Amino acid sequence: xxxxxxxxxxxxxxxxxxxxxxxxxxxxxxxxxxxxxxxxxxxxxxxxxxxxxxxxxxxxxxxxxxxxxxxxxxxxxxxxxxxxxxxxxxxxxxxxxxxxxxxxxxxxxxxxxxxxxxxxxxxxxxxxxxxxxxxxxxxxxxxxxxxxxxxxxxxxxxxxxxxxxxxxxxxxxxxxxxxxxxxxxxxxxxxxxxxxxxxxxxxxxxxxxxxxxxxxxxxxxxxxxxx
Numbered sequence: 001x002x003x004x005x006x007x008x009x010x011x012x013x014x015x016x017x018x019x020x021x022x023x024x025x026x027x028x029x030x031x032x033x034x035x036x037x038x039x040x041x042x043x044x045x046x047x048x049x050x051x052x053x054x055x056x057x058x059x060x061x062x063x064x065x066x067x068x069x070x071x072x073x074x075x076x077x078x079x080x081x082x083x084x085x086x087x088x089x090x091x092x093x094x095x096x097x098x099x100x101x102x103x104x105x106x107x108x109x110x111x112x113x114x115x116x117x118x119x120x121x122x123x124x125x126x127x128x129x130x131x132x133x134x135x136x137x138x139x140x141x142x143x144x145x146x147x148x149x150x151x152x153x154x155x156x157x158x159x160x161x162x163x164x165x166x167x168x169x170x171x172x173x174x175x176x177x178x179x180x181x182x183x184x185x186x187x188x189x190x191x192x193x194x195x196x197x198x199x200x201x202x203x204x205x206x207x208x209x210x211x212x213x214x215x216x217x218x219x220x221x222x223x224x225x226x227x
Contacts, residue, residue: 030103036074036082038062038184039107044086047098052090058107068094079103111182113138115190116145130178131188132168141190147172149194152180153187161187 036042038058044066046052052068059065062075069089074082079101090097111134114120118139123129131152141147148169153161170176182188 030079030106032080033078034103035076035078036103037107038075038109040074040103041105041107042074042082043102043104045100045102046090046094047100049094049097055104066090068097109184111184111186111188113188113190116142116192117190118142125182125184125186129182131166131180131182132171132178134182134188135168135190144192145190146193147190149191151187151189151191152182153189154183155185 036058038060040058042056042058042064044052044054044056046068049068052066054066056064056066058074062073063071064074065071066086069086072082072085072089077085083099083101086101087097087099090099109125110122111125111129112121113123113134117135118141121138123134123137131150135141135150148167150166150168151163152166153163155161166180167176168178171178
């Protein structure tokens with residue numbers, strides 16, 4: 001690990017090879033406790049009414065639509081919970097429906113890494129991924145990176161974004177554990193210089209990566225999470 005951290009410290013290096021400890025965990029496998037996510041592919045089957053069987057994808061709004069049960073919020077529910085909702089809805093015009101829901105493919109969710117990294121761009125998110133792991137997925141830091149002022153921008157429930165500053169220098173040089181875990185559509189931005197205002201990052205840099213990003217808010221200062 002010491003050798004890997006030394007390779008990440010800049011010093012003219014333009015690429016780094018992450019250790020196993022910095023790599024994200026493998027994608028989840030659907031099981032009884034798995035909760036549905038955006039983009040998951042589902043097979044919905046009706047035992048006695050197979051004409052209503054359907055394969056569908058959980059939409060970006062988190063919902064699915066079935067002719068037998070209408071619009072249903074799917075994200076965050078287990079297969080069994082969704083089966084029960086569909087069964088209750090379908091029972092309004094079906095006799096004793098028997099329903100099974102199976103996740104046939106887990107949807108791909110993305111985050112975005114920009115700024116002073118080797119390969120700015122899109123990263124496939126896996127559960128438990130940290131900001132440093134996301135940076136390493138894109139080749140690591142450039143020598144010009146301001147690693148103690150990395151900006152994390154995350155979507156909020158009201159459709160806007162919230163920004164925080166995280167110190168990845170402490171993680172690399174002092175071995176401080178990362179507490180932050182990334183969520184879908186988060187942005188990890190590595191600046192060249194200290195960042196004081198979230199709008200500076202969003203308006204000057206991040207919009208080039210994700211043009212649809214809304215404003216964080218006039219005068220919105222970054223929260224320091226530490227690491």
